[in-house]
Amino acid sequence: xxxxxxxxxxxxxxxxxxxxxxxxxxxxxxxxxxxxxxxxxxxxxxxxxxxxxxxxxxxxxxxxxxxxxxxxxxxxxxxxxxxxxxxxxxxxxxxxxxxxxxxxxxxxxxxxxxxxxxxxxxxxxxxxxxxxxxxxxxxxxxxxxxxxxxxxxxxxxxxxxxxxxxxxxxxxxxxxxxxxxxxxxxxxx
Amino acid sequence: xxxxxxxxxxxxxxxxxxxxxxxxxxxxxxxxxxxxxxxxxxxxxxxxxxxxxxxxxxxxxxxxxxxxxxxxxxxxxxxxxxxxxxxxxxxxxxxxxxxxxxxxxxxxxxxxxxxxxxxxxxxxxxxxxxxxxxxxxxxxxxxxxxxxxxxxxxxxxxxxxxxxxxxxxxxxxxxxxxxxxxxxxxxxxxxxxxxxxxxxxxxxxxxxxxxxxxxxxxx
Numbered sequence: 001x002x003x004x005x006x007x008x009x010x011x012x013x014x015x016x017x018x019x020x021x022x023x024x025x026x027x028x029x030x031x032x033x034x035x036x037x038x039x040x041x042x043x044x045x046x047x048x049x050x051x052x053x054x055x056x057x058x059x060x061x062x063x064x065x066x067x068x069x070x071x072x073x074x075x076x077x078x079x080x081x082x083x084x085x086x087x088x089x090x091x092x093x094x095x096x097x098x099x100x101x102x103x104x105x106x107x108x109x110x111x112x113x114x115x116x117x118x119x120x121x122x123x124x125x126x127x128x129x130x131x132x133x134x135x136x137x138x139x140x141x142x143x144x145x146x147x148x149x150x151x152x153x154x155x156x157x158x159x160x161x162x163x164x165x166x167x168x169x170x171x172x173x174x175x176x177x178x179x180x181x182x183x184x185x186x187x188x189x
Numbered sequence: 190x191x192x193x194x195x196x197x198x199x200x201x202x203x204x205x206x207x208x209x210x211x212x213x214x215x216x217x218x219x220x221x222x223x224x225x226x227x228x229x230x231x232x233x234x235x236x237x238x239x240x241x242x243x244x245x246x247x248x249x250x251x252x253x254x255x256x257x258x259x260x261x262x263x264x265x266x267x268x269x270x271x272x273x274x275x276x277x278x279x280x281x282x283x284x285x286x287x288x289x290x291x292x293x294x295x296x297x298x299x300x301x302x303x304x305x306x307x308x309x310x311x312x313x314x315x316x317x318x319x320x321x322x323x324x325x326x327x328x329x330x331x332x333x334x335x336x337x338x339x340x341x342x343x344x345x346x347x348x349x350x351x352x353x354x355x356x357x358x359x360x361x362x363x364x365x366x367x368x369x370x371x372x373x374x375x376x377x378x379x380x381x382x383x384x385x386x387x388x389x390x391x392x393x394x395x396x397x398x399x400x401x402x403x404x405x406x407x408x
Contacts, residue, residue: 002196009200013207020208021215046294048334052216059220059292063227063250064341066286067294102282102345104256112252116245122255127347161252165282165345166299 025056032057034176038076038183039162041175043068061112072100072171074162079185085160087115087153089188090143093160095181096135099168102126105181107141110157117152124149143187220292228337234265235366239359242346258355260342262364264312267336270319271312275342275362277303278355282345287312290335298329311367312340319367340364 032054033042044050045058046067058065065073078084079091093105104125109115114122129137130148141160142153162180164171171178230249232238239260243253253259264271277283277300285308286297298308311319311330342362344355 009203016208017211048293
């Protein structure tokens with residue numbers, strides 16, 4: 001190969017390689033793990049024997065995540081109808097306590113940090129959520145403060161994390177089929 | 190046949206080979222770079238760093254939990270093993286976890302796995318030795334796969350009214366390098382070099398012998 005062709009092959013190879021990493025790890029176009037309704041989890045997080053894609057994704061999007069035996073992390077970026085979560089809309093999360101010693105649901109902005117709000121409210125958890133008779137809970141995400149269980153939002157894309165600390169064995173071994181809270185869009189301006 | 194076909198083939202093979210190399214190279218390097226950057230931000234190694242309850246202003250680590258009180262101990266085992274002493278509240282979820290230079294979670298222990306009100310860990314690398322005085326039977330010995338990494342302490346804030354008590358408890362936690370003791374080395378009072386399979390020392394005290402394997406757990 002002539003020098004000019006070699007240089008162009010090297011440049012094209014570097015560009016292609018970086019683009020593949022950006023697509024799979026930064027943009028996460030093909031997310032790993034399993035789906036459970038609007039929630040998605042990868043139980044390979046934190047595992048020293050996990051695959052390199054999971055390790056790189058967790059380093060960028062869930063740094064210092066515990067392994068699945070200790071904590072299972074579910075993330076939602078879309079609602080139950082498959083539409084991307086939008087901070088201008090109002091959503092409702094409902095369900096019973098998931099199978100874990102302790103759980104929490106937290107909203108994060110597009111930058112993956114907590115969403116600033118005057119009330120400094122970012123999450124609900126097993127120990128702070130208000131329950132209806134029968135143990136079911138309803139959480140309002142976004143909109144104005146109308147309920148005891150309220151997570152405020154700001155305009156723009158957002159995502160939710162459902163953390164299950166000391167999860168039950170079914171969560172660890174069959175995370176796609178355990179019963180999790182539902183996430184529905186209520187209204188949009 | 191197009192006379193340029195072999196050249197095109199060589200170009201494609203070279204491009205693909207370099208693309209694969211760059212792709213897997215960056216996959217390998219990314220977690221290590223993220224950890225290195227985080228360790229730099231966390232501050233002095235082998236000492237405790239106590240955080241405040243995360244808010245929207247917390248920018249150290251992505252996706253922090255606002256219901257958890259975090260403390261960290263970035264470690265660097267190049268000057269010796271690390272001794273960690275931590276209080277364990279049993280009223281709420283608590284854990285200590287260790288992450289290596291590639292961000293792998295190689296060790297975790299929670300409050301339900303600790304019987305007493307505190308835990309002592311010795312974080313060592315293979316080939317290191319410990320003064321015998323530092324090998325009490327109740328120590329948990331953890332093998333670190335890399336010289337550098339971080340220990341993270343999590344305490345769930347189950348109720349805001351418990352925050353100050355949980356914070357006060359966490360602030361007593363300690364991590365420090367176990368300094369090489371020249372006197373112990375001269376008198377032979379050190380363990381042999383530690384390895385995952387053969388962890389032993391000269392003349393183990395009777396109390397330790399009796400405790401094996403119940404209290405001695407190597408990871």
